[in-house]
Amino acid sequence: MTVRRLAPHSTTIFAEVSHLATRHDAINLGQGFPDTDGPASMIEAAARAMREGHNQYPPGAGVTDLRHAIAELELARTGLVRDRDSEVLVTVGATEAIAGAVVGLVENDDEVVVIEPFYDSYAATIAMAGAVRKSARVVLSDGRFRLDVDSLRAAFSPRARAVIVNTPHNPTGAVLPREDLEEIAALCLQFDAIAISDEVYENLTFDGVRHVSIATLPGMAERTLRISSAGKMLNCTGWKVGWVTGPAELIAGTRTAKQYMSFTGATPLQMGVAHALRNEQEWISTLRHSMQARRDQLAEILTGVGFDLVVGQGTYFLTADPRPLGVTDAASWCLELPGEIGVAAVPFAPFVEEFADEWSHLVRFAFCKRPEVLAEAGRRLQSLAR
Numbered sequence: 001m002t003v004r005r006l007a008p009h010s011t012t013i014f015a016e017v018s019h020l021a022t023r024h025d026a027i028n029l030g031q032g033f034p035d036t037d038g039p040a041s042m043i044e045a046a047a048r049a050m051r052e053g054h055n056q057y058p059p060g061a062g063v064t065d066l067r068h069a070i071a072e073l074e075l076a077r078t079g080l081v082r083d084r085d086s087e088v089l090v091t092v093g094a095t096e097a098i099a100g101a102v103v104g105l106v107e108n109d110d111e112v113v114v115i116e117p118f119y120d121s122y123a124a125t126i127a128m129a130g131a132v133r134k135s136a137r138v139v140l141s142d143g144r145f146r147l148d149v150d151s152l153r154a155a156f157s158p159r160a161r162a163v164i165v166n167t168p169h170n171p172t173g174a175v176l177p178r179e180d181l182e183e184i185a186a187l188c189l190q191f192d193a194i195a196i197s198d199e200v201y202e203n204l205t206f207d208g209v210r211h212v213s214i215a216t217l218p219g220m221a222e223r224t225l226r227i228s229s230a231g232k233m234l235n236c237t238g239w240k241v242g243w244v245t246g247p248a249e250l251i252a253g254t255r256t257a258k259q260y261m262s263f264t265g266a267t268p269l270q271m272g273v274a275h276a277l278r279n280e281q282e283w284i285s286t287l288r289h290s291m292q293a294r295r296d297q298l299a300e301i302l303t304g305v306g307f308d309l310v311v312g313q314g315t316y317f318l319t320a321d322p323r324p325l326g327v328t329d330a331a332s333w334c335l336e337l338p339g340e341i342g343v344a345a346v347p348f349a350p351f352v353e354e355f356a357d358e359w360s361h362l363v364r365f366a367f368c369k370r371p372e373v374l375a376e377a378g379r380r381l382q383s384l385a386r
């Protein structure tokens, strides 16, 4: 009974794979969530907030202290000065920040450029706004995913209102280099479009690679909404505390939509995150090192089994090509895997639309799990080796 504009988005393969993983007691390397807690002091700060009576609605834009901590972090990370009252908005996860930005700032029939493969919520959100999705793509060159600049130029038109940028990139694990971001920025300036920049993995870059925000490129601070989330930064994906920073007029539109999506998020959880942003920066930077070690561990396992891999330099994810193992249909293979060997992974299919043919042979594995869990997944995967 879903409305036409959302019908194509009614089921997600993540839910299906996670359901199968639970049913078969499989190790879930499909959905990207960590299996260890964030900093203990963050959890204690949230619990204390609850006990101390911080259990009612926070201000519409989010707990003041958290907005303050976000504005300070923004200055430290990007050099951008954002006013904690008019230029910072706390949302129910990055998901709501993306939805609020698209619904609150894109008119019906305006175009929104996305880069395939893309995080699955983008397409659904664009459909909710009644906007038109235009796809560019990344290409694989020299073992790295890079932006296909020609496809990006082709996707922009005078009707383009926004481009959704995601770096470090889910599902590929790619960290877009500055040159790619410069291409996107140039088109934003040429067509007077805004950038909705999903940077939830901003802390998770490896091998010494640095994350660059498109908001820091010339002319872009005035036209970029920078989105992040405590979920990926602090191992608390279930808390759904996210935020968006940007110029006041873009935040105002986002806030108008957000106001009627959730009104506000959870006060004590926002207080816990504020505590962590102020006091747990070291924990946050250590996470990067442990995540890099897990990426290397899973890469070694998958290579040993016989997958072809594209090893990115960020996020929670590795891209694997299972064709060397005789797999011809990655999507149906992912549905069989949990039952057959007790490991779950997701195909690229839900991340692609227009360029589906180029990607549908690939599979995404999450490595944000404890080393012993990855090792057990490795033992189970071994039965696929030829």
Ligand SMILES: *Cc1c(COP(=O)(O)O)cnc(C)c1O
Residues within 6 Å of the ligand: 092, 093, 094, 095, 096, 119, 166, 170, 198, 200, 228, 229, 230, 231, 232, 237, 240, 241, 242
């Ligand atoms: C996990 C994820 C999100 C959603 O973040 P929440 O804070 O859980 O809403 C958004 N974008 C990307 C690329 C993600 O991987």
